Amino acid sequence: MSNSIQKIGVMTSGGDSPGMNAAIRSVVRTCAYHNIECYGIYRGYEGMIEGDFIEMNARSVKGIINKGGTILKTARSKEFRTKEGRAKAYKQLQNKGIEALVVIGGDGSFTGAMIFNQEFNFPVMGIPGTIDNDIYGTTHTLGYDTALNTVVEAIDKIRDTASSHNRLFFVEVMGRDVGHIALNVGVAGGAEEILIPEEDLGLDRLVESLRRSKKSGKSSSIVVVAEGDKIGKSVFELKDYVDQNMEGYDVRVSVLGHMQRGGSPSCFDRVLASRMGVKAVESIMEGTSNYMVGLKNDIIELTPFDQAIKGQSKINMELLRVSDIMSI
Numbered sequence: 001m002s003n004s005i006q007k008i009g010v011m012t013s014g015g016d017s018p019g020m021n022a023a024i025r026s027v028v029r030t031c032a033y034h035n036i037e038c039y040g041i042y043r044g045y046e047g048m049i050e051g052d053f054i055e056m057n058a059r060s061v062k063g064i065i066n067k068g069g070t071i072l073k074t075a076r077s078k079e080f081r082t083k084e085g086r087a088k089a090y091k092q093l094q095n096k097g098i099e100a101l102v103v104i105g106g107d108g109s110f111t112g113a114m115i116f117n118q119e120f121n122f123p124v125m126g127i128p129g130t131i132d133n134d135i136y137g138t139t140h141t142l143g144y145d146t147a148l149n150t151v152v153e154a155i156d157k158i159r160d161t162a163s164s165h166n167r168l169f170f171v172e173v174m175g176r177d178v179g180h181i182a183l184n185v186g187v188a189g190g191a192e193e194i195l196i197p198e199e200d201l202g203l204d205r206l207v208e209s210l211r212r213s214k215k216s217g218k219s220s221s222i223v224v225v226a227e228g229d230k231i232g233k234s235v236f237e238l239k240d241y242v243d244q245n246m247e248g249y250d251v252r253v254s255v256l257g258h259m260q261r262g263g264s265p266s267c268f269d270r271v272l273a274s275r276m277g278v279k280a281v282e283s284i285m286e287g288t289s290n291y292m293v294g295l296k297n298d299i300i301e302l303t304p305f306d307q308a309i310k311g312q313s314k315i316n317m318e319l320l321r322v323s324d325i326m327s328i
């Protein structure tokens with residue numbers, strides 16, 4: 001394993017997710033293991049442009065593996081989308097002698113990393129950190145497993161009150177424009193219907209399905225709605241539509257929002273983060289760049305940034321069928 005690289009920077013970018021701290025910890029400790037200096041970059045590309053760096057060592061990351069969020073903070077940077085902004089960032093890295101980067105974030109962060117690599121021939125590796133699980137080249141992004149468990153717990157709580165009041169709840173979950181969270185928590189939470197962007201159920205079919213549930217003796221129902229799916233409407237308009245077109249239902253809405261992004265990372269996410277951090281640093285040491293580390297069949301593999309960014313993460317259609325059968 002070549003070790004010409006002596007200084008590596010690590011940062012978190014885009015929407016935060018549980019497991020990012022575990023990944024920072026792994027990158028820093030893998031650098032320490034290989035006697036490479038590691039610099040934390042605060043607030044993603046914004047902090048890089050400002051030179052907001054901190055030297056980190058194995059002790060800097062103690063006690064964070066179980067912490068949600070990111071100790072390096074995160075941000076979305078408009079300035080980094082400009083060549084001037086990227087040139088400022090490059091200058092800051094040069095001033096510090098940082099020779100390579102590990103970017104923990106989503107597809108937007110990887111797009112910036114890929115352009116930066118192309119413009120300055122600067123080695124970059126990516127670790128997929130987003131609760132959406134919407135990145136091609138990995139079955140799991142960091143934070144997805146934790147978010148699923150957080151949301152299922154919330155749905156169980158909503159189920160308690162829905163069944164006490166014989167109510168129908170529309171529960172909106174995150175995922176920006178993919179239905180992975182909605183589909184999995186819908187099955188796990190026993191939802192009567194799951195609305196995802198990948199499959200347009202349509203309002204009439206929704207009402208029909210809810211009528212069937214009622215006729216089958218269900219006194220309360222839960223409909224999980226992915227934030228990217230509105231059948232063209234907001235979740236509140238869905239409520240109004242059902243209110244106006246269905247008798248006998250007392251309808252409520254619960255938008256889970258940003259609590260889905262918090263919480264202590266699950267064991268799965270901590271282990272995944274630790275594995276990905278090692279792979280990212282050791283890939284840089286081997287001279288590899290412009291790749292995202294991902295999990296495929298429980299093996300940590302590399303996917304070129306351009307494929308990770310352009311590729312589509314497919315919804316599990318078998319799971320969609322399971323959800324139909326389970327909601328009989």
Ligand code: F6P
Binds near residue numbers: 015106131175261
């Ligand atoms: O990409 C992760 C995510 O949580 C999406 O699921 C959500 O739509 C978005 O970020 C929210 O972005 P922000 O944190 O900027 O409100």
